[in-house]
Amino acid sequence: MRRRADLTQGLRFCQVRRGRLVPARAARIDLGDAGWDGGRAVTELTIRRPDDWHLHLRDGAMLAAVLPWTAAHFGRAIIMPNLVPPVVTASDAAAYRQRIMDALPPGSDFQPLMTLYLTETTDPDDVAAAAASELVTAVKLYPAGATTNSASGVRDIERVLPVLERMAEIGLPLCVHGEVTDPEVDIFDREAVFLERVLEPLRRRVPGLRVVLEHVTTKEGVEYVQEGGRGIAGTLTVHHMVINRNHLLAGGIRPHYYCLPVAKREAHRLALRAAAVSGDGRFFLGTDSAPHTDATKLQPCGCAGCFTAPNAIALAAQVFDEEGALDRLEDFASLNGPAFYRLPPSASSIRLVKDGTLGLVPSEIEVGADTVTVFDPGFPLTWRVEEEPSQ
Numbered sequence: 001m002r003r004r005a006d007l008t009q010g011l012r013f014c015q016v017r018r019g020r021l022v023p024a025r026a027a028r029i030d031l032g033d034a035g036w037d038g039g040r041a042v043t044e045l046t047i048r049r050p051d052d053w054h055l056h057l058r059d060g061a062m063l064a065a066v067l068p069w070t071a072a073h074f075g076r077a078i079i080m081p082n083l084v085p086p087v088v089t090a091s092d093a094a095a096y097r098q099r100i101m102d103a104l105p106p107g108s109d110f111q112p113l114m115t116l117y118l119t120e121t122t123d124p125d126d127v128a129a130a131a132a133s134e135l136v137t138a139v140k141l142y143p144a145g146a147t148t149n150s151a152s153g154v155r156d157i158e159r160v161l162p163v164l165e166r167m168a169e170i171g172l173p174l175c176v177h178g179e180v181t182d183p184e185v186d187i188f189d190r191e192a193v194f195l196e197r198v199l200e201p202l203r204r205r206v207p208g209l210r211v212v213l214e215h216v217t218t219k220e221g222v223e224y225v226q227e228g229g230r231g232i233a234g235t236l237t238v239h240h241m242v243i244n245r246n247h248l249l250a251g252g253i254r255p256h257y258y259c260l261p262v263a264k265r266e267a268h269r270l271a272l273r274a275a276a277v278s279g280d281g282r283f284f285l286g287t288d289s290a291p292h293t294d295a296t297k298l299q300p301c302g303c304a305g306c307f308t309a310p311n312a313i314a315l316a317a318q319v320f321d322e323e324g325a326l327d328r329l330e331d332f333a334s335l336n337g338p339a340f341y342r343l344p345p346s347a348s349s350i351r352l353v354k355d356g357t358l359g360l361v362p363s364e365i366e367v368g369a370d371t372v373t374v375f376d377p378g379f380p381l382t383w384r385v386e387e388e389p390s391q
């Protein structure tokens with residue numbers, strides 16, 4: 001068994017070797033006192049099948065390795081376009097969509113919802129045609145240099161106004177990585193500064209534009225969405241509801257907790273959890289599951305991104321359980337997103353159970369000769385999805 005940095009505290013995950021799940025010994029755990037419903041602990045829950053409104057699937061061998069984990073639990077996902085080279089045109093999106101369909105496990109009815117990567121040379125007609133044919137569900141704005149594979153992103157918002165205006169006309173949402181790239185702005189402030197310097201002026205300029213502020217990590221971001229009127233929503237990741245910056249940095253640096261936007265102070269984590277369980281329809285789940293090989297993460301300059309697809313739903317259930325809000329999990333994971341995107345909710349459902357048996361979540365998956373580490377919350381997973389991916 002491969003040794004890994006000691007991120008696992010008190011939990012034995014199983015290992016994936018040669019593509020097979022090798023379960024850890026079944027463990028009984030104390031169910032604790034969370035999940036009470038009128039005095040009775042809720043230990044099972046059936047919800048409409050969730051969707052993931054922010055997902056990185058990559059391409060090639062990585063796509064083949066990670067897709068089954070998402071397809072096992074989620075009905076649809078908004079597929080991020082930050083490949084190298086990026087998914088810029090409708091024809092890029094059609095080809096990428098086909099590669100995803102080809103990589104799906106047999107019998108899966110998972111639906112990829114494609115996005116286009118906004119560049120300063122994006123053609124408004126191409127975007128409008130892709131939207132009209134329902135090939136794409138959104139366009140993604142990466143400020144150039146803000147995050148993984150964002151070099152072709154936008155430097156000057158003025159240059160993309162014609163595209164944004166066309167999107168406003170046709171109601172096509174803009175998904176936004178909301179961080180400024182100004183090196184003088186502290187990395188922990190980049191989201192809050194983006195709202196003020198970029199997003200608010202942009203929304204004033206193109207008032208009809210429907211915007212999703214992706215992976216909100218701050219209370220300023222939460223408040224911006226809450227106060228932002230009808231044309232805005234925010235996705236929340238599970239990992240930002242679980243870790244704060246201490247988990248990343250205190251007592252040793254933990255590269256597997258490094259993602260962008262970087263995890264913030266505890267007060268922000270609590271604000272994200274409060275927003276998720278509030279019942280406010282403008283917040284929904286976007287895991288931002290972002291796989292990178294361990295070889296590229298465990299570097300002097302390691303990649304940003306947490307691979308959460310295998311345990312995202314179980315963790316979301318656990319967060320809602322801890323917050324005493326299991327009755328709102330379905331809104332957050334399965335209903336609010338489709339409502340914003342003007343799509344019907346899933347017709348199928350999944351069953352979540354909390355029966356004292358740990359879910360079979362691997363600590364890592366293999367991709368060719370390399371491995372991708374699965375997000376480790378650092379505590380036992382009490383909930384699990386009853387179906388597990390077929391590999």
Ligand SMILES: NC(=O)N[C@@H](CC(=O)O)C(=O)O
Binds near residue numbers: 056148149177259288
């Ligand atoms: N979230 C991340 O840390 N990384 C994402 C990019 C992104 O969503 O910003 C990736 O593509 O790896």
Ligand SMILES: [Zn+2]
Binds near residue numbers: 178
């Ligand atoms: Zn991002």
Ligand SMILES: [Zn+2]
Binds near residue numbers: 290
């Ligand atoms: Zn992302």
